[in-house]
Each structure stands twice: as C-alpha cells, then as structure tokens.
Amino acid sequence: MIKFKFYIIFSLLIFSLGETVHAGSEINELKVINLQTEELSMIMTVGKDSTVYFQYFGRKIDDASPYLDKQTYRRIDYGTDPHGYLAAGGRSYREPALRVTHSDGDLNTELAYVTHQQKELTDNNVVQTIITLQDKKLPLVVELIITAYVKENVFTQRVNIINKQNKSVVLHNFYSSYLPIRAKKYYLNSFHGAWAQEMFIEESLLNHGIKSIENKMGVRTTHTENPSFILSLDMPLNENVGDVIGGALAWSGNYKLNFEIDEFDILNITAGINPYASEYRLAPNETFHAPEMIYTYSTSGAGGVSRNLHDWARGYQVYDAQTIRPTLLNSWEGAYFTFNEQTITDMIDDAANMGLEMFVLDDGWFGNKYPRSSSTQGLGDWQVTQDKLPRGIDYLADYAINKGIKFGIWIEPEMVNPKSELAEDHPEWIVKADGRPVPTTRGQWLLDLTNPEVQDFVFEVFDDVMKQSDNISYIKWDANRHVQSVGSAQLTADAQSHFWIKYIQGLYSVYERIRDKYPNILIQACSSGGGRIDYGALKYHQEVWTSDNTDARSRIFIQYGTNMIYPALVTGSHVSAVPNHQTGNITPLKFRFDMAMSGRFGMELQPKDLSEKERAFAKEAIENYNRIRDIIMEGDLYRIISPYEGKGLYAIMYVSKNKKRAVVFDYCFEYQGRTRNSQSIKLKGLNPELDYKVTELNVEKSGFWGNKKVFSGEYLINEGINPQLQKIYDSAVFILEAE
Ligand code: DGJ
Numbered sequence: 001m002i003k004f005k006f007y008i009i010f011s012l013l014i015f016s017l018g019e020t021v022h023a024g025s026e027i028n029e030l031k032v033i034n035l036q037t038e039e040l041s042m043i044m045t046v047g048k049d050s051t052v053y054f055q056y057f058g059r060k061i062d063d064a065s066p067y068l069d070k071q072t073y074r075r076i077d078y079g080t081d082p083h084g085y086l087a088a089g090g091r092s093y094r095e096p097a098l099r100v101t102h103s104d105g106d107l108n109t110e111l112a113y114v115t116h117q118q119k120e121l122t123d124n125n126v127v128q129t130i131i132t133l134q135d136k137k138l139p140l141v142v143e144l145i146i147t148a149y150v151k152e153n154v155f156t157q158r159v160n161i162i163n164k165q166n167k168s169v170v171l172h173n174f175y176s177s178y179l180p181i182r183a184k185k186y187y188l189n190s191f192h193g194a195w196a197q198e199m200f201i202e203e204s205l206l207n208h209g210i211k212s213i214e215n216k217m218g219v220r221t222t223h224t225e226n227p228s229f230i231l232s233l234d235m236p237l238n239e240n241v242g243d244v245i246g247g248a249l250a251w252s253g254n255y256k257l258n259f260e261i262d263e264f265d266i267l268n269i270t271a272g273i274n275p276y277a278s279e280y281r282l283a284p285n286e287t288f289h290a291p292e293m294i295y296t297y298s299t300s301g302a303g304g305v306s307r308n309l310h311d312w313a314r315g316y317q318v319y320d321a322q323t324i325r326p327t328l329l330n331s332w333e334g335a336y337f338t339f340n341e342q343t344i345t346d347m348i349d350d351a352a353n354m355g356l357e358m359f360v361l362d363d364g365w366f367g368n369k370y371p372r373s374s375s376t377q378g379l380g381d382w383q384v385t386q387d388k389l390p391r392g393i394d395y396l397a398d399y400a401i402n403k404g405i406k407f408g409i410w411i412e413p414e415m416v417n418p419k420s421e422l423a424e425d426h427p428e429w430i431v432k433a434d435g436r437p438v439p440t441t442r443g444q445w446l447l448d449l450t451n452p453e454v455q456d457f458v459f460e461v462f463d464d465v466m467k468q469s470d471n472i473s474y475i476k477w478d479a480n481r482h483v484q485s486v487g488s489a490q491l492t493a494d495a496q497s498h499f500w501i502k503y504i505q506g507l508y509s510v511y512e513r514i515r516d517k518y519p520n521i522l523i524q525a526c527s528s529g530g531g532r533i534d535y536g537a538l539k540y541h542q543e544v545w546t547s548d549n550t551d552a553r554s555r556i557f558i559q560y561g562t563n564m565i566y567p568a569l570v571t572g573s574h575v576s577a578v579p580n581h582q583t584g585n586i587t588p589l590k591f592r593f594d595m596a597m598s599g600r601f602g603m604e605l606q607p608k609d610l611s612e613k614e615r616a617f618a619k620e621a622i623e624n625y626n627r628i629r630d631i632i633m634e635g636d637l638y639r640i641i642s643p644y645e646g647k648g649l650y651a652i653m654y655v656s657k658n659k660k661r662a663v664v665f666d667y668c669f670e671y672q673g674r675t676r677n678s679q680s681i682k683l684k685g686l687n688p689e690l691d692y693k694v695t696e697l698n699v700e701k702s703g704f705w706g707n708k709k710v711f712s713g714e715y716l717i718n719e720g721i722n723p724q725l726q727k728i729y730d731s732a733v734f735i736l737e738a739e
C-alpha cells in the first residue's frame with residue numbers, strides 16, 4: 001500500500017483547520033481536500049505551486065490520496081489542468097470564472113491557496129468548506145465556499161470576492177462556480193420555452209466549443225430558459241440509470257451557465273450571474289457576493305437527480321417547505337378585471353362550498369384616479385377602488401374567514417403604468433436611459449429597485465396591503481415585464497453597469513425585510529406565470545405560479561419539466577375553464593382535475609359556470625386531493641412514462657418517505673388505438689415486501705379491474721397496473737396504501 005507521509009488528507013468527516021501560507025509561495029505539504037456526502041466526493045488538491053486543482057466530482061472515493069501523485073501527462077506550461085476556481089490570466093485561457101482588471105491595470109489574476117476551513121453548520125448533515133485564495137501579486141481575495149448536504153447528496157458552491165487593494169478593481173466575470181467534468185460524451189438537458197410554454201426539455205450532445213444557457217432580461221428571466229440543467233454522462237439521459245449531474249443557480253436576475261469542452265475533452269462548467277454589460281467596480285474593502293450554484297450527482301439517472309434536488313430544496317432552500325400549502329380558488333381566469341364585491345363574495349362562497357381552503361383576489365382591485373379596469377392603468381396606486389369594492393379588502397378577508405377559508409391578494413409592486421398617480425409623482429423612479437424613449441411592455445414600466453427609495457416604496461406597498469386586514473394569509477407577487485432601455489437615474493454614469501445586479505440585490509433586500517416582519521405569510525412568486533422560477537426566489541417564496549398556461553394538456557409538459565428541478569409543492573397548478581384563454585383545447589373536467597392534482601392544487605375559473613354535476617365532482621376531487629396532498633408535497637417523485645416518448649402517454653407517481661403510501665397519475669393525451677391501451681405501467685419506489693391496496697380516485701365507478709384489490713409491492717414493481725386509457729384525455733389517479 002502506498003504511504004503518503006508528507007500529505008495531509010482532509011475529509012468532511014473530520015473537522016479541520018488548514019494552516020495559512022503566504023499567497024504564491026511554494027508549499028511544503030501537498031494537500032487533498034475531499035469533500036463528501038453520503039454517496040459523492042468532490043476532490044481538490046493544492047499543488048506545489050500553491051494552485052488549487054479541481055480533481056474530481058462523482059461517486060464517492062474515500063481514499064483520495066492518489067490524487068496527490070496523479071499524473072495527467074499534460075504539459076504543465078500549457079496551464080491546462082483544471083483549477084478549483086478558474087481565473088483569467090497567467091497561463092489560463094479557458095472561459096474564466098473570474099476576470100478582473102486590477103487597480104494598477106493588470107489583467108491577470110493567479111489564485112493561490114491561502115487556507116481552508118471546514119465547519120458543520122446546522123447539524124452534521126451540512127458541512128461548509130471555505131477555501132481562501134489570493135492573487136499571487138495583488139491583494140484580491142476569493143473565498144470559495146462549498147457546502148455539502150450529506151444525506152441529500154448536494155453540493156452548493158459560491159464565492160466572495162474581496163478587494164483589498166487601495167483602489168477599485170473592475171470585475172468582468174464573477175461566476176459562482178467552476179466545475180470541470182470528465183466523461184466520454186456529455187448530453188446536456190436544458191429547459192427552454194416562452195411565456196405560457198415554460199420548461200420544455202431539449203437534449204443536445206455537446207461538442208467542442210461553448211454552449212451557454214443564459215438570460216439578459218433582468219426581470220422575468222425564466223420563460224425562455226431556466227438557470228438549471230441535467231447533464232447525462234456518456235449516454236443520453238435516462239430516467240432510471242446512468243451517471244447524471246443536476247445543476248441550478250439560486251439567482252433571479254441575468255444568469256449564464258457555460259459548458260465548454262476543451263481540447264482534452266474535459267467539460268468546463270462555469271455558472272453564475274451573467275457578466276453581460278455588468279462590469280462591476282469593486283471599491284477597496286468591498287466584497288462581491290456571488291449567488292449559490294447547486295449541484296447534485298446521481299447514478300440513477302434523471303430520477304435520482306430530481307429526488308436529490310427536491311429533498312435538498314424542501315430541507316434547505318424553499319421558504320417554509322414544511323407547511324402544507326392550502327388549496328385555493330384564484331379570481332383571475334374567472335373574473336379578470338370585471339368584478340364587484342358581489343362577484344368576489346360569491347366566488348368565496350363557491351370556493352368554501354367546494355371545500356377549497358383559500359380564496360385569492362387577483363389583479364383589478366386597486367386605483368381610484370385611474371381605476372385598474374384593464375392592464376393599461378392604475379398599476380402603482382395600491383389603494384382599493386372605492387366604486388368596485390366599497391367595503392374594502394378588510395370586508396372581503398373577513399367574509400372569507402367567516403366562511404371558513406383563508407384570503408389572499410395579488411400585487412405587482414415592482415411595476416407602474418404610465419397612467420397612474422405613482423408615475424406622475426415619481427418619474428425618477430422609472431427604469432430608463434436618459435434621453436431615450438421609455439418603452440412599455442404590457443402597458444407598464446419597471447421601477448428602479450437599485451434605488452433605496454424605491455426599495456422602501458416596494459416594502460411599504462407590501463406592508464400597507466397587509467395592514468388592510470389581519471386576515472390576509474397569502475400574497476401573489478407578480479412581475480409582468482422585463483428590463484428594456486436599461487438605465488437608472490440614481491446610479492452614477494460609471495455605475496450604470498451595476499444595474500442588473502443591484503436590481504436583484506434590491507429586490508432580495510426587500511424580500512428580507514418582508515420576511516423579517518411577515519415570516520408566516522404565504523408568498524407566491526409569479527412573473528407572467530413562470531418568469532421567476534429559480535432557487536433564489538424560492539428562498540423567500542413558498543411557491544411559484546408555474547405558468548399562465550392552465551390548459552391541462554400543456555401542463556403535462558410544463559410541469560414535467562419544472563418538476564425535474566423544482567419539487568411539486570412549489571408548483572401552483574390550477575383547474576381552469578375550457579376552452580381557456582391560452583390554447584383552446586377542450587379537455588374534460590376530470591382530466592383537468594387529475595392534472596392539477598399533481599402539483600399544489602387550485603382552481604381558476606368562475607365556479608358559477610360549472611353545472612351541479614361538475615361541482616359535485618369538484619367537491620369530491622378536492623376531498624381526494626386532501627387525502628393525497630402530503631404524499632405529493634413530501635414524497636419522492638418517480639416518473640413512469642415521459643410525455644416526450646411520443647406515445648401520447650404520461651405517468652408519474654409520488655411515494656411517501658416510509659413507502660407506505662403512494663399516488664399514481666396516469667394520462668393519455670393521444671388516441672391509443674387498440675394496441676397500447678392495455679400495457680401495464682410498472683410502478684417504482686415501492687417496498688417490494690409490502691402489500692398495497694390500489695384505489696382509483698376521481699371516478700364514480702372505476703374501469704380498472706384491480707380497483708380496491710391488494711397487490712404485493714413485488715407485483716406492482718415488476719408487472720405494474722394497466723388502467724385502460726385509450727381515448728384522448730382519458731386519465732386515472734390511484735392511491736396505494738400499504739395494508
Ligand atoms: C400575470 C399572471 O401570471 C396572471 O396569473 C395574473 O395574475 C395576471 N398577471 C394579472 O394581471
């Protein structure tokens with residue numbers, strides 16, 4: 001056995017403090033830093049030249065000591081060995097994680113190891129390692145912070161960049177993380193889309209050069225792409241098998257994730273805030289805090305990646321993930337801007353009668369000089385419209401409480417209509433480039449959240465709305481435009497490029513204040529539907545509005561993609577009328593319920609338009625949802641049939657952590673003819689040794705031969721169930737309960 005007498009080996013299981021060396025000097029003892037979770041290792045070494053080299057990310061390696069001697073046979077003078085955090089300058093030439101112009105104009109940064117520390121954070125499940133690096137010539141310090149979530153098999157990476165020079169430096173690239181990966185082939189699965197078509201999955205075999213996923217819109221950043229990916233190594237993405245990496249960035253502004261395959265076929269991933277037009281002047285002693293990049297690695301395909309991310313998100317990131325989300329009726333698609341007090345109280349009555357737990361009053365309740373009767377006016381004037389709702393919000397919230405349900409309300413505090421008192425009073429608060437036209441989107445402008453006065457205003461909008469009643473339990477926070485004609489009246493000329501970052505920092509500082517004062521309020525992140533679906537926003541929000549497209553067929557693809565990365569408990573999923581305003585599809589009510597029930601369930605229609613029979617169905621389905629809700633919110637997701645398989649079928653299931661209960665959702669969205677309809681779907685995640693009673697929900701009389709029968713887990717896993725889904729929009733929901 002090889003002996004490493006001079007080497008110090010650090011592992012996560014041992015609390016250790018590294019010694020300090022002078023940046024850039026040769027170090028005597030080589031070090032290996034082996035960060036571990038239950039199943040994974042992330043390994044770096046400190047070379048003789050005091051550079052931190054990134055060695056490995058993947059299945060666990062307990063003895064990482066061979067990395068101290070490992071030869072790559074690459075010429076050292078080419079500077080091609082992957083670093084722990086890649087900076088531009090010296091020998092390096094790949095897309096850098098960090099690029100700086102120093103105070104003396106020097107364009108080079110060569111990071112050297114200074115020290116590293118590990119500490120347990122909350123319990124021994126979370127261990128943080130901080131590797132401190134410093135430029136070999138100038139005092140610029142980088143703290144590379146890697147947090148290991150042991151049981152969830154997740155690592156997060158971020159950096160703090162600290163300017164210790166006595167003049168400003170300019171940061172050009174300031175990515176959160178750099179991750180080099182070695183495999184024979186790299187299949188990148190990313191999410192693309194548009195408004196009402198979010199999170200469609202695309203797989204591409206990466207080739208040499210750079211592929212980037214990015215957004216440059218500032219706000220509403222996740223319709224077109226999402227700051228997340230699933231990367232399959234060596235073979236196309238498979239649901240159940242294969243080595244797969246999942247990644248997601250916790251940032252609600254411009255992002256960029258680069259995938260660069262170099263001449264050694266190493267895939268270099270740099271991920272973080274988009275450097276686009278964002279040169280950042282860092283003053284002496286100022287620290288730049290990059291947001292967190294989240295990574296997981298699974299040997300059980302895409303399914304393993306999703307389950308790891310969901311566990312991590314529910315345990316550590318999503319705000320208040322432990323609280324079960326209420327079911328609700330939202331007024332938007334049922335009333336739009338056209339309602340009065342009676343419309344709303346009737347909707348509250350109907351919501352309560354159907355067994356829903358909350359009513360949410362959407363857009364259209366505010367503005368007096370310019371009442372919000374359409375999207376073209378009133379935005380910014382957050383006083384209740386007297387003509388429309390003479391007894392105010394308080395009356396409506398009390399009304400809901402008296403009917404036994406909660407009350408929520410919509411706001412869009414970052415925005416303003418040109419036709420509003422706010423725009424008349426504060427033209428200087430609007431995002432605009434001096435001397436250029438100020439374009440509207442959806443008839444509105446954006447407020448400049450880089451401005452502390454605007455931050456105060458946005459906080460006060462929230463606070464004032466909350467003060468309208470003690471009975472407000474939920475805020476839907478919308479944001480319906482992005483940045484155009486960028487410019488801030490309060491940023492100096494040389495700091496205009498700070499806009500993109502300062503906007504989101506301003507937004508997060510408002511969220512922080514809100515959360516300090518209102519820790520228990522439920523807040524939904526909505527941005528024209530799915531324009532703000534990211535783990536940065538979810539730190540402050542319990543849920544997102546997954547998409548403005550409520551059509552059940554479209555939701556198959558949208559929710560399938562969204563739940564690849566984000567857990568079901570955050571995905572608002574509503575039953576709407578048919579044809580609804582987006583697609584014109586006519587899906588049966590049962591199909592719509594069966595679909596909406598696979599996320600955080602709600603309804604978004606005028607209940608008066610439902611027949612008695614439909615209401616009775618709705619009532620029963622809502623009761624059924626209450627029976628399965630905890631499994632969906634807290635359980636493990638297993639995808640059974642992908643809608644991308646092209647067979648017009650889709651099936652998923654959730655299994656409770658103790659494997660005693662499960663729920664199966666099975667959908668047919670294309671005619672199956674006579675051939676495919678009897679095929680079994682093999683269930684996953686169950687305990688083969690338990691017996692499960694299978695009961696179909698949302699039906700008067702089940703057509704499934706095995707309804708209410710007891711099957712062994714072994715049978716369900718190996719043979720499965722074969723509900724007869726043949727016609728377009730046939731669907732079935734089953735609850736499985738261990739005997
Ligand atoms: C866009 C949202 O996504 C919708 O749900 C609705 O709240 C409208 N805005 C209201 O203007």
